Structures are given as structure tokens and as C-alpha cells.
Amino acid sequence: MPKQEPPYLRIADHLRRRVLGGEWELGERLPSRARMAESYGVGTNVVQRAQEVLIAEGLLEGRTGSGTYLRPPVPRLPLVRTRAAEEFPAAPAPGGEWESETAVLVPATEQVAQRLRIEPGEAVVHTRYEFLLERRIVQLADSWEPLALTDGTPVTMPGYGPMHGRTVVARMAALGIRVVRALERPRPARPTAEQATLLGITSNDLVTVVERTYLDDSGRPVETADLVIPDYRWEIRYELPLEAAE
The missing domain is CATH 3.40.1410.10 (Chorismate lyase-like)
Incomplete structure (x- = not known):
């Protein structure tokens, strides 16, 4: 039996499709982790790990005390x-x-x-x-x-x-x-x-x-x-x- 993909990776894949599909505008704040966790039927820690995958890819950014946002292009x-x-x-x-x-x-x-x-x-x-x-x-x-x-x-x-x-x-x-x-x-x-x-x-x-x-x-x-x-x-x-x- 093939090994099942971890839940956070499945959610990361789905979030990636939502981001690339234009569900949120650049710079827009995503729903809270609690709301996302409820919609996906998982714990907030799973949503956090999923978001960290997309943050590492440069699609999202976390702002301390504020939430997670769709990262606008940032020139180096x-x-x-x-x-x-x-x-x-x-x-x-x-x-x-x-x-x-x-x-x-x-x-x-x-x-x-x-x-x-x-x-x-x-x-x-x-x-x-x-x-x-x-x-x-x-x-x-x-x-x-x-x-x-x-x-x-x-x-x-x-x-x-x-x-x-x-x-x-x-x-x-x-x-x-x-x-x-x-x-x-x-x-x-x-x-x-x-x-x-x-x-x-x-x-x-x-x-x-x-x-x-x-x-x-x-x-x-x-x-x-x-x-x-x-x-x-x-x-x-x-x-x-x-x-x-x-």
C-alpha cells in the first residue's frame, strides 16, 4: 500500500492552488488559522505547517501578531x-x-x-x-x-x-x-x-x-x-x- 501523504502537505497543495488561482489579492490577509483549520477539519498546527511550506516557497508571508498574507513581489x-x-x-x-x-x-x-x-x-x-x-x-x-x-x-x-x-x-x-x-x-x-x-x-x-x-x-x-x-x-x-x- 502506498504511503499516505501527510495532511499538512495535502493542505499545502490545496492552498497553493487557491493562491495561484487568484482567490486572494497580493498583500491580502488570509483567513485565520483557526478558521482554516475548521474548514479543513484539522488542527491549527497542521494549517501552520502547510502555510510554512508556502512561506518557504515565497507565496505567503507571516507578520508577527498580524497573520499570514499573500506575499507581494519584493525586489531584492x-x-x-x-x-x-x-x-x-x-x-x-x-x-x-x-x-x-x-x-x-x-x-x-x-x-x-x-x-x-x-x-x-x-x-x-x-x-x-x-x-x-x-x-x-x-x-x-x-x-x-x-x-x-x-x-x-x-x-x-x-x-x-x-x-x-x-x-x-x-x-x-x-x-x-x-x-x-x-x-x-x-x-x-x-x-x-x-x-x-x-x-x-x-x-x-x-x-x-x-x-x-x-x-x-x-x-x-x-x-x-x-x-x-x-x-x-x-x-x-x-x-x-x-x-x-x-
């Missing part, structure tokens, strides 16, 4: 990584803005400590950034700075004080620390459950995580960050300056 915007370290945390696209939340006295994890060349458990300043475009979160970032560098100064908290909203480079310069290099290590990844929820994507969607570390003129790491960039939204480009041949 260029996200240019250049020699200009002043770009972050400036908005990577016109009309967008960063929101942030900072915590001090956070013990450095082993990975963060290795990137900052400090001891695990040593205090760092941890800032979480959310980039909003058209009132939706479309990019995330986590930043860590050794507290020993900024403790007791006006620039300890990136989101507060006289240097509010300024870049790492500018804030460190105010302390006489000259940031001269940025090391970046991009890698493909799947989002964590929290990241997927914030970005309105599923755990099956692709993101690029850019591990970036700023170094001063002595080679000391002064900040390290993870930039989480959804693949469907951003096309990462690197601009590399070249010296003219003599």
Missing part, C-alpha cells in the same frame, strides 16, 4: 558592504531606521570572547538592533563591545548620551581609539526561531549572517557583531577599492 535591495566603516548602524536603505536596546554587564560567551580576544565571562555591552523598513523588521544585528573600553565614559551605551545613534567608529574616536579595519565573515544560515518570528519568515528561509569585527590601529578588537540579513530581501554586494598601478 542592494546592500553594499564597502570600506566605509561609518555605514553601520546607519540605515542600509532610504526610508528605514534602526531601533536598539542595550544591556551592560553581560558575560561574554566563549564565541564572543574569542572574537574580542577577552576571557569568557568578561563583561561586555550587548546591543540588539532591528532595522525597520515600511514599519516592518527586515534586518537584525547583535553587537558586543568590551565594557573595559568604554566603562565610565559617555559612550558606554550606544543608544544613549551625547553620541546617541553614532557609529562604533565615531564613538571610539571620541575616546581616542582609532578604528582602522573591519573583518567580515559572511556565511549562509537558517534563522533561529526568534529571528524568524521577528523577520516574518520561517526557519526554512535562508539568511546571511555577517560576522563583523572592528579593530583599532594596534590590531585590538573593539567591537564584534552578527548582522542577520534575509536573503529574499537583500542582495549583498562588496565594493573593494583598488590601488591604481604605477
